Amino acid sequence: xxxxxxxxxxxxxxxxxxxxxxxxxxxxxxxxxxxxxxxxxxxxxxxxxxxxxxxxxxxxxxxxxxxxxxxxxxxxxxxxxxxxxxxxxxxxxxxxxxxxxxxxxxxxxxxxxxxxxxxxxxxxxxxxxxxxxxxxxxxxxxxxxxxxxxxxxxxxxxxxxxxxxxxxxxxxxxxxxxxxxxxxxxxxxxxxxxxxxxxxxxxxxxxxxxxxxxxxxxxxxxxxxxxxxxxxxxxxxxxxxxxxxxxxxxxxxxxxxxxxxxxxxxxxxxxxxxxxxxxxxxxxxxxxxxxxxxxxxxxxxxxxxxxxxxxxxxxxxxxxxxxxxxxxxxxxxxxxxxxxxxxxxxxxxxxxxxxxxx
Amino acid sequence: xxxxxxxxxxxxxxxxxxxxxxxxxxxxxxxxxxxxxxxxxxxxxxxxxxxxxxxxxxxxxxxxxxxxxxxxxxxxxxxxxxxxxxxxxxxxxxxxxxxxxxxxxxxxxxxxxxxxxxxxxxxxxxxxxxxxxxxxxxxxxxxxxxxxxxxxxxxxxxxxxxxxxxxxxxxxxxxxxxxxxxxxxxxxxxxxxxxxxxxxxxxxxxxxxxxxxxxxxxxxxxxxxxxxxxxxxxxxxxxxxxxxxxxxxxxxxxxxxxxxxxxxxxxxxxxxxxxxxxxxxxxxxxxxxxxxxxxxxxxxxxxxxxxxxxxxxxxxxxxxxxxxxxxxxxxxxxxxxxxxxxxxxxxxxxxxxxxxxx
Numbered sequence: 001x002x003x004x005x006x007x008x009x010x011x012x013x014x015x016x017x018x019x020x021x022x023x024x025x026x027x028x029x030x031x032x033x034x035x036x037x038x039x040x041x042x043x044x045x046x047x048x049x050x051x052x053x054x055x056x057x058x059x060x061x062x063x064x065x066x067x068x069x070x071x072x073x074x075x076x077x078x079x080x081x082x083x084x085x086x087x088x089x090x091x092x093x094x095x096x097x098x099x100x101x102x103x104x105x106x107x108x109x110x111x112x113x114x115x116x117x118x119x120x121x122x123x124x125x126x127x128x129x130x131x132x133x134x135x136x137x138x139x140x141x142x143x144x145x146x147x148x149x150x151x152x153x154x155x156x157x158x159x160x161x162x163x164x165x166x167x168x169x170x171x172x173x174x175x176x177x178x179x180x181x182x183x184x185x186x187x188x189x190x191x192x193x194x195x196x197x198x199x200x201x202x203x204x205x206x207x208x209x210x211x212x213x214x215x216x217x218x219x220x221x222x223x224x225x226x227x228x229x230x231x232x233x234x235x236x237x238x239x240x241x242x243x244x245x246x247x248x249x250x251x252x253x254x255x256x257x258x259x260x261x262x263x264x265x266x267x268x269x270x271x272x273x274x275x276x277x278x279x280x281x282x283x284x285x286x287x288x289x290x291x292x293x294x295x296x297x298x299x300x301x302x303x304x305x306x307x308x309x310x311x312x313x314x315x316x317x318x319x320x321x322x323x324x325x326x327x328x329x330x331x332x333x334x335x336x337x338x339x340x341x342x343x344x345x346x347x348x349x350x351x352x353x354x355x356x357x358x
Numbered sequence: 359x360x361x362x363x364x365x366x367x368x369x370x371x372x373x374x375x376x377x378x379x380x381x382x383x384x385x386x387x388x389x390x391x392x393x394x395x396x397x398x399x400x401x402x403x404x405x406x407x408x409x410x411x412x413x414x415x416x417x418x419x420x421x422x423x424x425x426x427x428x429x430x431x432x433x434x435x436x437x438x439x440x441x442x443x444x445x446x447x448x449x450x451x452x453x454x455x456x457x458x459x460x461x462x463x464x465x466x467x468x469x470x471x472x473x474x475x476x477x478x479x480x481x482x483x484x485x486x487x488x489x490x491x492x493x494x495x496x497x498x499x500x501x502x503x504x505x506x507x508x509x510x511x512x513x514x515x516x517x518x519x520x521x522x523x524x525x526x527x528x529x530x531x532x533x534x535x536x537x538x539x540x541x542x543x544x545x546x547x548x549x550x551x552x553x554x555x556x557x558x559x560x561x562x563x564x565x566x567x568x569x570x571x572x573x574x575x576x577x578x579x580x581x582x583x584x585x586x587x588x589x590x591x592x593x594x595x596x597x598x599x600x601x602x603x604x605x606x607x608x609x610x611x612x613x614x615x616x617x618x619x620x621x622x623x624x625x626x627x628x629x630x631x632x633x634x635x636x637x638x639x640x641x642x643x644x645x646x647x648x649x650x651x652x653x654x655x656x657x658x659x660x661x662x663x664x665x666x667x668x669x670x671x672x673x674x675x676x677x678x679x680x681x682x683x684x685x686x687x688x689x690x691x692x693x694x695x696x697x698x699x700x701x702x703x704x705x706x707x708x709x710x711x712x713x714x715x716x
Binding site: 174175177178179180181182215216217218219221289290291292294300301302303304305306307308309310336337 | 532573648660662663665668
């Protein structure tokens with residue numbers, strides 16, 4: 001019998017890696033129909049544990065239940081195998097509605113599952129090797145086991161994790177530091193998996209994080225890791241997934257900002273915070289820390305939020321994403337109250353290289 | 359039989375008020391010998407609840423068990439009565455050693471109990487009236503019942519309380535706001551009872567708090583109350599008392615800074631935080647939020663602490679208490695990074711009035 005081998009997509013490769021390193025615990029494989037139904041409908045696995053977004057392996061690959069299918073990464077690297085214990089059809093429209101709250105194919109997460117289609121193969125995976133990542137990511141690569149050990153070695157008990165898929169400007173630096181003030185340690189944990197067009201690439205972001213680690217975060221209190229997962233842009237559901245992942249990495253607290261993991265106008269500004277009202281935090285195993293919009297205020301002479309600043313919005317430094325991109329694209333530094341000059345310079349250089357590549 | 363009437367000291371008047379308004383719950387009267395022994399030795403009442411500092415009524419007043427003794431405030435106002443159910447001798451040296459960790463009579467809290475002496479009368483109190491306070495305090499006066507209602511009316515679930523017996527400079531404003539960022543509301547709750555000579559009087563401090571409420575704290579997120587209790591300067595034990603009191607006022611979180619409730623060099627910088635390591639936080643009913651020393655950093659261009667700032671102390675704005683008093687006494691403004699100009703002006707004016715009164 002010839003070997004059956006399936007090459008995973010970039011998104012599936014990221015899922016394989018997250019399952020394989022324990023980042024998706026309690027998952028040990030790609031989910032089947034019962035899990036899929038429970039996750040979509042009740043945000044729980046068939047074993048009753050919180051799980052907000054199905055992790056399924058959609059493919060037309062010809063195989064049967066009982067087959068062992070060897071798996072390769074999107075770049076062709078051998079990773080391991082799946083023992084197929086179910087082949088089933090999901091309903092991507094139901095998944096879109098229940099998980100993403102919309103069946104609009106313009107939604108980047110919905111578009112992705114529509115493209116994948118309904119047929120899924122499910123089963124436990126075995127890991128021989130992990131996907132490759134660039135050197136800039138690998139020097140910050142920590143498995144959940146490794147990050148837990150790093151926290152324990154430092155004697156940290158209260159660890160707050162910060163998810164990001166953007167450069168860290170001062171508003172975000174502020175909220176990570178405000179959270180750190182009442183914790184023992186901060187785990188900056190950017191996502192380096194697939195994001196949508198227009199998001200700043202992970203390698204550029206890593207340079208921004210590294211310069212902040214060098215100049216603005218104390219190394220005995222802050223650990224920078226990378227999360228090799230893809231974005232779903234599922235808003236509230238994804239905020240829960242992000243929290244569970246950080247619990248698996250050993251964090252006790254997790255920052256949920258406004259419009260967390262959102263895209264466009266699909267979710268209300270605080271939907272990703274409100275979803276935790278209906279979740280048993282002890283059972284979830286990680287406590288969300290909710291933040292509002294943060295900004296520089298000229299009257300406060302400092303960073304603040306609507307919670308901590310009593311002044312009018314006229315006192316607040318506001319630059320739209322479009323405006324910031326325009327400034328950086330023109331090689332112009334945003335004010336230091338908005339962005340550390342070291343970070344702005346990296347972004348300016350990245351825009352310049354992009355232009356030269358055009 | 360003629361009425362028995364006892365005039366309480368200023369410290370005892372404060373205890374009567376705190377018991378009477380429910381600020382010292384579960385206490386409903388002055389503690390007896392069994393409570394005293396348990397509190398000193400195990401930090402618990404005889405019913406097994408956490409209680410860190412004995413609340414006793416030491417007096418030479420002639421009475422017998424079964425007597426009802428009418429009580430007046432230190433200013434002669436009728437307050438209510440105690441039904442004497444025990445007359446006993448405490449051992450102030452044991453109390454000093456076990457509660458304050460020192461028998462040194464230079465310690466202001468130890469000096470106070472030494473001066474009170476051993477003989478105590480104990481029993482439940484009945485409240486007819488509360489002690490008088492100045493108008494500046496009364497307009498911010500909230501009983502625990504009232505503060506709980508105020509929090510509920512605003513829909514706050516996560517409320518952080520801040521104890522202070524000092525003016526709020528920017529370092530403390532920063533830590534209250536950092537805590538507020540992850541809570542729904544902030545309860546600024548200065549102690550207005552008896553403090554030690556050299557501490558800034560409560561009426562001057564109130565002016566400082568009011569100007570901050572006016573200009574720097576948002577009124578929909580911050581409530582200013584007053585706590586009519588005395589200071590013990592018992593460091594770690596008093597941090598626990600301060601937390602229990604704020605639990606009684608409806609707070610869910612409590613800020614514990616460095617050298618909380620300390621005096622001189624009697625306690626290690628973080629002793630008042632470490633004591634919570636041995637306390638069951640769920641049983642206590644309020645979660646401490648631990649803060650390190652906070653300061654303005656020229657490199658961070660913002661407020662920070664040793665946890666969040668990686669820069670040398672040369673970059674930090676440091677002014678000793680002596681230096682600040684000297685500046686204010688000379689009518690000189692400390693830098694705006696140290697103190698809000700509005701607060702500094704109030705303190706300058708207070709020093710000036712004090713000079714004129716000499």
